[in-house]
Amino acid sequence: MHSNAQVLVVDSDPLNRVVLENTLSEDCLVALQDNCEDAINFIASHKVDLIITDITLVDAQGVPFIQRLKDHTDTYKIPVIIVSSSNSYSDEAKGLQMGAVDYITKPFSPLIVRARVRIHLVLKQKSDLLEELASIDGLTELPNRRLFDEHLAQQWQACHSLGKTLGIVLVDIDYFKAYNDVYGYGAGDECLIKVARSLKATVDAQQGFIARFDGVRFAVVLAGCSIEQVEALSHLMHDAIDKLLLPHKSSPICAHVSISTGMVLVEKEFSFGVAKCLQYADNALMQAHVNQERMVLLMR
Numbered sequence: 001m002h003s004n005a006q007v008l009v010v011d012s013d014p015l016n017r018v019v020l021e022n023t024l025s026e027d028c029l030v031a032l033q034d035n036c037e038d039a040i041n042f043i044a045s046h047k048v049d050l051i052i053t054d055i056t057l058v059d060a061q062g063v064p065f066i067q068r069l070k071d072h073t074d075t076y077k078i079p080v081i082i083v084s085s086s087n088s089y090s091d092e093a094k095g096l097q098m099g100a101v102d103y104i105t106k107p108f109s110p111l112i113v114r115a116r117v118r119i120h121l122v123l124k125q126k127s128d129l130l131e132e133l134a135s136i137d138g139l140t141e142l143p144n145r146r147l148f149d150e151h152l153a154q155q156w157q158a159c160h161s162l163g164k165t166l167g168i169v170l171v172d173i174d175y176f177k178a179y180n181d182v183y184g185y186g187a188g189d190e191c192l193i194k195v196a197r198s199l200k201a202t203v204d205a206q207q208g209f210i211a212r213f214d215g216v217r218f219a220v221v222l223a224g225c226s227i228e229q230v231e232a233l234s235h236l237m238h239d240a241i242d243k244l245l246l247p248h249k250s251s252p253i254c255a256h257v258s259i260s261t262g263m264v265l266v267e268k269e270f271s272f273g274v275a276k277c278l279q280y281a282d283n284a285l286m287q288a289h290v291n292q293e294r295m296v297l298l299m300r
Contacts, residue, residue, distance in 0.1 A: 004028075005027075005049040005050070005121050006048050007024055007028050007029065007031070008031045009030060010065065012054070023114060031046070031048075039065070049078070049124050050121055051081070052117075053066065053083070054085075055082045066082070066099060070099040079120050080100045080101060082100045084105060085106045086105070102120060142200060143210070144212055145212065148212075148213065148221075151221060152168070155223050164224040166225075166266045166270075167233075167266075168221055168266075168278070168281050169219070170217060170218070170219055170261065170281045171218040171237060173257060174253060176191075178251065182250045192216060194244055195241060195246075196212065198241055202237050202240045205236075206229075208222040217285075220237075225265070238258070238259060238261070244256070260285060262282065262285025262288050
């Protein structure tokens with residue numbers, strides 16, 4: 001059931017690592033590390049579903065490994081099981097207070113370890129599924145506004161720190177209210193789904209991120225791009241929707257469904273913040289509606 005689940009064992013004792021690997025290898029994928037730094041590097045490049053470690057393990061600065069995991073946004077959600085030679089109630093309480101989900105004392109029974117790992121992998125699987133459902137738009141199956149905000153905040157910080165550019169594109173379906181008035185809300189939903197799928201395929205091909213922003217608007221994030229690449233992506237999205245040839249007889253500008261795009265490229269000036277950047281993108285989108293042309297703002 002959990003054969004694809006990745007369990008990371010972090011223990012300085014080679015015997016403990018071997019015993020835990022032999023105990024769990026029939027049920028899941030098991031990776032072994034003997035120190036904090038290598039474990040953190042492994043987590044950074046692999047999806048880890050559960051970590052088994054000793055409460056006494058600390059990093060080079062003396063910070064407990066579990067505390068380091070729980071203090072970092074990328075790792076705090078990974079469940080941690082402590083396997084320790086200490087049967088002290090205070091140590092067990094300390095481990096649980098630090099964020100561990102379970103505490104097993106040595107010498108341990110392989111059957112008990114396997115059973116508890118299975119339980120926590122099931123709980124992790126359910127938690128991941130609920131989180132995924134909470135982040136997906138029910139109609140278009142694109143990431144929703146909540147996930148977009150999280151992704152944009154992460155990319156904003158990363159691009160600022162690394163000195164990379166960040167492109168944001170807002171996309172709106174032209175005269176969609178008129179479309180609903182003529183064709184009905186059911187047809188409107190079908191139109192949204194088709195547009196969303198087409199836009200996603202286009203953005204995915206350019207290694208970008210797209211979400212349903214609100215109503216009939218979509219938002220795209222493209223990191224490390226030039227102004228020419230942002231404009232090229234806009235052209236590709238317009239072409240993709242044009243090729244759908246979805247009839248829109250109530251549109252005053254086109255016989256089929258079309259879109260407008262407003263773009264912002266942030267080069268170096270990140271100090272004005274995410275909210276202001278989205279406002280600029282929204283302004284560019286409104287100008288695009290008025291002028292019937294693609295609008296891009298460059299923030300240096």
